[in-house]
Amino acid sequence: MARTKYVAGNWKMNMDKAGAVALAKGLVENLKGLTAKYMIAPPFVYLDAVYQEIKDSNIILGAQDMAATENGAHTGAVSAVMLKDIGVKTVILGHSERRYEFYENDTLINKKVHEALKNDLDVVLCIGELSSHRIVGVTERICEIQIRSGLEGVTEEQLAKISIAYEPVWAIGTGKTATPEEAQEVHASVRSVIARLYSPKAADAITILYGGSMNAGNAEALLAQPDIDGGLIGGASLKADTFTPICQFASK
Ligand code: PEP
Numbered sequence: 001m002a003r004t005k006y007v008a009g010n011w012k013m014n015m016d017k018a019g020a021v022a023l024a025k026g027l028v029e030n031l032k033g034l035t036a037k038y039m040i041a042p043p044f045v046y047l048d049a050v051y052q053e054i055k056d057s058n059i060i061l062g063a064q065d066m067a068a069t070e071n072g073a074h075t076g077a078v079s080a081v082m083l084k085d086i087g088v089k090t091v092i093l094g095h096s097e098r099r100y101e102f103y104e105n106d107t108l109i110n111k112k113v114h115e116a117l118k119n120d121l122d123v124v125l126c127i128g129e130l131s132s133h134r135i136v137g138v139t140e141r142i143c144e145i146q147i148r149s150g151l152e153g154v155t156e157e158q159l160a161k162i163s164i165a166y167e168p169v170w171a172i173g174t175g176k177t178a179t180p181e182e183a184q185e186v187h188a189s190v191r192s193v194i195a196r197l198y199s200p201k202a203a204d205a206i207t208i209l210y211g212g213s214m215n216a217g218n219a220e221a222l223l224a225q226p227d228i229d230g231g232l233i234g235g236a237s238l239k240a241d242t243f244t245p246i247c248q249f250a251s252k
Helices: 017-031 044-054 080-085 096-101 106-118 131-135 139-150 180-197 200-205 219-223 240-250
Strands: 006-010 037-041 059-063 090-093 122-127 162-166 208-211 230-233
Touching: 006 090, 006 208, 006 240, 017 037, 017 044, 017 059, 017 240, 044 059, 080 106, 090 106, 106 122, 106 139, 122 139, 131 139, 139 180, 162 180, 180 200, 180 208, 180 219, 219 230, 219 240, 230 240
Parallel strands: 006 037, 006 230, 037 059, 059 090, 090 122, 122 162, 162 208, 208 230
Antiparallel strands: none
């Protein structure tokens, strides 16, 4: 199956409102006519302002995280219902910064996955090994555990709303990228885990993104790998000039 390439920008805790709006405007202009799938995930407080810029474009609005629970007494949290209400279509869950900085575990991430699906949001589920895992050769095992736990209770029908982002933690924000061959090897194993958990058809259909210092210089080679269906981009998504070329490669 020919899978549509998907490029997602995770802006993390960066920018001010004027910068967020200007970047969104620039991307709407630059990505006009491109044919891959594009998503940007600004900080929560700028979601609405960014939505006003991109709502009639080919760019989807994403959130960087979400509460595991419904509306109610959860100080500081943002619910799926609230996100939907302001135009969010997809949510990034299980990012390594949530796992390691905010102590999110697989059980909580799985709860968030179900809460997102219940509210008809698409999900980008992030997985990936630490460098200590890679050194001792357990990368694929770690990814399999994170996939099995993150997707526990998710049906094959629901899987259509989920993309997986393989993000080696040692490559995030470090300038160290997995080589295309290293990334491809893990992507192929992720796809085989999905085939075992669901079906070969589901494995063939699922979008698997690579994340970890992807930029205009390395994107083309990474995106050329048979099991790399796009990218989750941090640093290079913060400027139209650095994000656009990746989007263009994906559109080829
Ligand atoms: C990320 O945080 O998902 C990421 C891939 O960041 P960077 O591109 O900066 O490594």
